[in-house]
Amino acid sequence: MTRTEITLSVNGCQHTLALDPRVTLLDALREVIGLTGAKKGCDRGECGTCTVLVDGRRVYACLTLAVMHDGATVTTVEGLADGTDLHPLQQAFISRDALQCGFCTPGQILSAIGLLAEGRATSEQEIREFMSGNLCRCGAYPNIVAAIRDVAGAQ
Amino acid sequence: MAPLEYLRPSDEGAAIALAEADGRACLLAGGTDVVGLLKDGVLAPSRLVDINALPIAGVEIRDGGLSIGALTRLSDVADHPAVRGRFPALAHAVLAAASPQLRNMATVGGSLLQRTRCGYFRDPVTPCNKRAPGTGCSAIDGEHRLHAILGGSDRCIAVHPSDPAVALLALDAVVRTRGSRKERAIPVDDLYLLPGSTPERETLLEHGELIVAVELPATSFAARSCYLKVRERASFEFALVSAAVALDVRGGVIRTARVALGGVAPRPWRARAAEAVLRGSRMTEATIAAAASAAVRDARPREQNAFKVELVRRVLTRVLATAGAGG
Numbered sequence: 001m002t003r004t005e006i007t008l009s010v011n012g013c014q015h016t017l018a019l020d021p022r023v024t025l026l027d028a029l030r031e032v033i034g035l036t037g038a039k040k041g042c043d044r045g046e047c048g049t050c051t052v053l054v055d056g057r058r059v060y061a062c063l064t065l066a067v068m069h070d071g072a073t074v075t076t077v078e079g080l081a082d083g084t085d086l087h088p089l090q091q092a093f094i095s096r097d098a099l100q101c102g103f104c105t106p107g108q109i110l111s112a113i114g115l116l117a118e119g120r121a122t123s124e125q126e127i128r129e130f131m132s133g134n135l136c137r138c139g140a141y142p143n144i145v146a147a148i149r150d151v152a153g154a155q
Numbered sequence: 156m157a158p159l160e161y162l163r164p165s166d167e168g169a170a171i172a173l174a175e176a177d178g179r180a181c182l183l184a185g186g187t188d189v190v191g192l193l194k195d196g197v198l199a200p201s202r203l204v205d206i207n208a209l210p211i212a213g214v215e216i217r218d219g220g221l222s223i224g225a226l227t228r229l230s231d232v233a234d235h236p237a238v239r240g241r242f243p244a245l246a247h248a249v250l251a252a253a254s255p256q257l258r259n260m261a262t263v264g265g266s267l268l269q270r271t272r273c274g275y276f277r278d279p280v281t282p283c284n285k286r287a288p289g290t291g292c293s294a295i296d297g298e299h300r301l302h303a304i305l306g307g308s309d310r311c312i313a314v315h316p317s318d319p320a321v322a323l324l325a326l327d328a329v330v331r332t333r334g335s336r337k338e339r340a341i342p343v344d345d346l347y348l349l350p351g352s353t354p355e356r357e358t359l360l361e362h363g364e365l366i367v368a369v370e371l372p373a374t375s376f377a378a379r380s381c382y383l384k385v386r387e388r389a390s391f392e393f394a395l396v397s398a399a400v401a402l403d404v405r406g407g408v409i410r411t412a413r414v415a416l417g418g419v420a421p422r423p424w425r426a427r428a429a430e431a432v433l434r435g436s437r438m439t440e441a442t443i444a445a446a447a448s449a450a451v452r453d454a455r456p457r458e459q460n461a462f463k464v465e466l467v468r469r470v471l472t473r474v475l476a477t478a479g480a481g482g
C-alpha cells in the first residue's frame with residue numbers, strides 16, 4: 001500500500017501522518033488522531049455532522065480526502081474552548097437549550113462559526129438558509145437559530 | 156474503494172500528462188462528487204490527479220466579461236461583486252446549489268462535470284447503461300419521478316444535476332480547456348452530449364482534458380437575468396425543475412432571450428423554442444404563456460414524472476415575469 005505523508009495542524013497541534021490516500025479527513029480526525037468530536041452521520045455530504053473548519057472555512061470532513069489538506073489548519077469542536085471558558089457559541093447552545101440528543105451539535109457549532117465569519121447571520125431567515133447544510137433529527141432548529149442570533153447580536 | 160495512487164502536480168502540463176498517461180486516472184478538484192462516487196464503488200480509478208495545486212482559481216474581469224478559474228469555489232463565485240452585479244442568474248444559481256459547506260469545497264469545473272444523481276447510476280449493483288454500458292436502464296421501468304422529460308433516450312433518462320451549469324448556459328458561457336496537444340474554447344451549449352445510444356459519454360471532453368476556466372462574455376442580456384429553482388425541501392436539495400432566463404429588453408420589446416432549464420433533461424437544456432417566442436415580442440402575459448408552453452412542446456414525460464411538464468410552465472411563467480419586470 002502506498003501511503004502519502006502529510007502534516008495537519010489540528011486545534012493548534014501539529015500531526016504528521018502517513019495515510020492511505022482513500023482516508024477521508026473525517027476518518028483521519030476520528031480514527032487516526034483520535035478526535036471524535038466531528039461525527040459521522042451520513043458519510044455522504046448530506047447531514048453536516050462532520051463539519052469542521054479547514055483554514056477557517058466550514059467544510060464537510062466526510063467528503064474530502066485527508067491527503068488533499070497537507071499543511072492545512074483544522075479546527076474541530078475539541079479546539080473551541082479556552083480551558084474551561086467555552087466558546088460563545090458553545091455557551092449560547094447551552095443557554096438556549098439548542099440540542100436534544102446532541103449528535104448534530106458539534107457540526108452545528110462549527111457551521112455557525114463559519115456562518116458568522118461569512119457575515120451571513122443578519123436575520124432569522126438568512127440564518128436558516130445558510131445553516132441548511134446541518135440537519136437536526138431532533139428538530140432543535142428554533143433554539144439553534146436563537147443561539148446563533150444571540151452570538152451574532154453580541155458581536 | 157480499490158487501492159489507488161494519489162498525485163498532486165503543481166503545473167497544468169504535468170497534471171494533463173499524468174491523467175492522459177493512465178486511462179483509469181481521474182482528476183480531483185473539490186472532491187465532493189468524486190469522493191462520494193469512490194465510496195459508492197461507482198468510480199474505481201487507479202490514479203487520482205489532485206489539481207488543487209494548479210494556479211487556476213479566482214475571478215478576473217477580462218474583455219468586459221469575466222474569466223472564472225476552474226478551481227474557483229462556488230462560494231467565491233457567488234460572493235464576487237461582478238458576478239452578483241452583472242451576472243445575477245449565476246449568483247442565484249450558485250447560492251441555490253447544495254449547502255454552504257459544499258459550496259466552500261465544490262469548484263466551478265467540478266460543478267459542470269458532476270455526474271447524475273440517478274439512484275440506479277449511484278448503486279453499482281443495478282443495471283445502468285451510463286455506469287455499465289449495455290446492462291439496461293433501470294429507471295425507464297422503475298422509479299423515474301425525478302428523471303428527464305426532454306432529451307432522454309430509450310437507453311437513459313437520467314438528469315444532469317448542476318444548477319450553476321443551467322445559468323452558465325443561459326449566459327453564453329464558454330469553457331476553456333487544455334489537453335496535451337490542443338487548447339479549446341467550447342461553448343457550454345456544445346459541451347454536453349445527449350445520451351442517445353451512448354449514455355456513458357456525457358461531454359465533448361477527452362480523457363485527461365483539463366477545464367482551465369469558464370468565461371462569461373459581456374452580453375446585452377446578462378444583467379437582466381435570473382434563476383429560479385423548485386425543489387422538495389426549502390433548501391439543500393437538487394432541483395425538481397429550475398430555469399435560468401436572460402433578456403435584453405429595449406423600448407418594451409425583447410431583442411434577445413436566453414432560456415435554459417435544469418432538472419428536466421440529461422444535460423442543461425436550452426429551450427430554443429421559448430426563446431423564439433420571446434424574441435421580437437412585448438413582455439405580456441400572453442407572450443409569457445406562449446413561451447412557457449413552447450418550452451415543453453416536445454416533452455416526453457413518463458408515468459411518474461408528468462408533473463414536471465406543468466411545473467416547467469409555472470417556473471418559466473414566474474421567472475420570466477420576474478426578469479421582465481421593469482420594462
Ligand SMILES: Cc1cc2nc3c(=O)[nH]c(=O)nc-3n(C[C@H](O)[C@H](O)[C@H](O)COP(=O)(O)OP(=O)(O)OC[C@H]3O[C@@H](n4cnc5c(N)ncnc54)[C@H](O)[C@@H]3O)c2cc1C
Nearest residue numbers: 184185186187188189253261262264265266268317318366
Ligand atoms: C449532498 C449533496 C447535495 C448537492 N446538491 C447540489 C445542488 O443542489 N445543486 C448542484 O448544482 N449541485 C449539488 N451538489 C453537487 C456538487 O455541486 C458537486 O459535487 C460539485 O459541484 C462538484 O465539484 P467538485 O469540485 O467537488 O468536483 P469533483 O468531485 O472534484 O469532480 C467532479 C468531476 O469533475 C471532474 N473535474 C473537476 N474539475 C475539473 C477540471 N478543472 N477539468 C476537468 N475535469 C474536472 C472530475 O474529474 C470529476 O469527474 C450536491 C452534492 C452533494 C454531495
Ligand code: FES
Nearest residue numbers: 041042043048062
Ligand atoms: S457525515 Fe459528513 S455530511 Fe453527513
Ligand code: FES
Nearest residue numbers: 100102136137138
Ligand atoms: S440534537 Fe439530536 S440531531 Fe440535533
